[in-house]
Amino acid sequence: MASPNLSEIVTTTLRNRSGKLADNVTKNNALLNRLNKRGNVKPVDGGRTIVQELEYAENSTYKRYSGYETLNIQPSDVFTAAEFDWKQAAVAVSISGLEQLQNSGKEKVIDLLESRIKNAERTMQNNLSADCYSDGTADGGKQIGGLQLLVADSPSTGTVGGINRATWSFFRNVSYDATTDGGAAATSANIQSYMNRVWLQLVRGTDRPDLIIADNNYFRLYWESLQAIQRITSDDMAQAGFSSLKFMDADVVFDGGYGGAAPSNHMYFLNTNYIYLRPHKDRNMVPLDPDRFSVNQDAMVKLTAWAGNMTLSNAFLQGVLKD
Structure with a gap:
C-alpha cells in the first residue's frame, strides 16, 4: 500500500535539502560563487521592491581656501537608491497515487522521490544560473535581471533599478565593441589589446575588476593568446571547480561549455564589490x-520556490567587451 506519511516524507526531504540547494546554486555559477565569497549574497526581509542604496556623486563642498575665507557648508545630495522588482521561480516535485502504489514501501517511495528531487534541484540550479546572464525579459519580464541588463551592451539606454540610463550617466556601464570601437572582430592576436582598453576605463584607485567572465569563444581567444607564454591560473577559482586564467589581478573564468548561458562573443569585466544576489x-x-x-x-505536488533578484550599486566600474 502507499505510504500514509508520504506528505511528511516529501516535506522533510525537501526541507533537509533546501539549504544545500541554495548553497549549490552559488557553486554552480562563477559569478554567484564570487558573490557568495564576498558576502554579497544578501537576503532581504521584504518590502514592495528590493532597494539597493548607491552613491551617485561626490560631496560638492570640497574647496581650497586660505585664512578666513568662507567655506562651503551647503548640504550635498550624494546618495540615492535603485529599486529592483521581485522575481520568482519554482520547480515542482510530484507523485501520483499509482506511482505510490507501484513503489509500495517507505524505502521505494523515498528512492523515487530522491531521483525526482535531485532532478528538480539540477533544474533550479541550471535555470537560475542561466538567468544570471539574462536581460530580464523572458516570460513577460518575470525573469531575473542578469548581466545583460546590469552590464548592458548599450548602456546609454533603458532603465535599470528604476534609473533611466539615458538621463543619468552615472548608472551606465562601460561597453566596448571590438569591431566598432577596435576596428576588427576579436582574435587571439588582438584580444589582449581590447581587454587592456576596457580594463583601463574601470580602475578607480584600488577599485578594479576582480572577475572577468567569458563565453566559449572569447575565453578560447584569450587562452590561445597566452599559449606562447607561461599561463598563469587562479588556484582559488580552480579549487571552486571553474576553469580560469588571470588578467592583471582578476580571474578570467570560462563560464560557458555545454549548455552555457553566457552570451556568445562576450566578456564581462566585473567589480563584484557592487553586484549582489538578493533572495528573500x-x-x-x-x-x-x-x-x-x-x-x-x-x-x-510539492513546490520548491525562490524569490529575489540581482542588484547593482555601481555601474560605471563594470564593463563588457563584445563583438
Missing part, C-alpha cells in the same frame, strides 16, 4: 506550504 530570507529555495493536492487528480 523566507523564499530562498524552500518548499512551499501547505501541500498541494489536486482536486480532480490522484496526485500530490
Whole structure:
C-alpha cells in the first residue's frame, strides 16, 4: 500500500535539502560563487521592491581656501537608491497515487522521490544560473535581471533599478565593441589589446575588476593568446571547480561549455564589490506550504520556490567587451 506519511516524507526531504540547494546554486555559477565569497549574497526581509542604496556623486563642498575665507557648508545630495522588482521561480516535485502504489514501501517511495528531487534541484540550479546572464525579459519580464541588463551592451539606454540610463550617466556601464570601437572582430592576436582598453576605463584607485567572465569563444581567444607564454591560473577559482586564467589581478573564468548561458562573443569585466544576489530570507529555495493536492487528480505536488533578484550599486566600474 502507499505510504500514509508520504506528505511528511516529501516535506522533510525537501526541507533537509533546501539549504544545500541554495548553497549549490552559488557553486554552480562563477559569478554567484564570487558573490557568495564576498558576502554579497544578501537576503532581504521584504518590502514592495528590493532597494539597493548607491552613491551617485561626490560631496560638492570640497574647496581650497586660505585664512578666513568662507567655506562651503551647503548640504550635498550624494546618495540615492535603485529599486529592483521581485522575481520568482519554482520547480515542482510530484507523485501520483499509482506511482505510490507501484513503489509500495517507505524505502521505494523515498528512492523515487530522491531521483525526482535531485532532478528538480539540477533544474533550479541550471535555470537560475542561466538567468544570471539574462536581460530580464523572458516570460513577460518575470525573469531575473542578469548581466545583460546590469552590464548592458548599450548602456546609454533603458532603465535599470528604476534609473533611466539615458538621463543619468552615472548608472551606465562601460561597453566596448571590438569591431566598432577596435576596428576588427576579436582574435587571439588582438584580444589582449581590447581587454587592456576596457580594463583601463574601470580602475578607480584600488577599485578594479576582480572577475572577468567569458563565453566559449572569447575565453578560447584569450587562452590561445597566452599559449606562447607561461599561463598563469587562479588556484582559488580552480579549487571552486571553474576553469580560469588571470588578467592583471582578476580571474578570467570560462563560464560557458555545454549548455552555457553566457552570451556568445562576450566578456564581462566585473567589480563584484557592487553586484549582489538578493533572495528573500523566507523564499530562498524552500518548499512551499501547505501541500498541494489536486482536486480532480490522484496526485500530490510539492513546490520548491525562490524569490529575489540581482542588484547593482555601481555601474560605471563594470564593463563588457563584445563583438
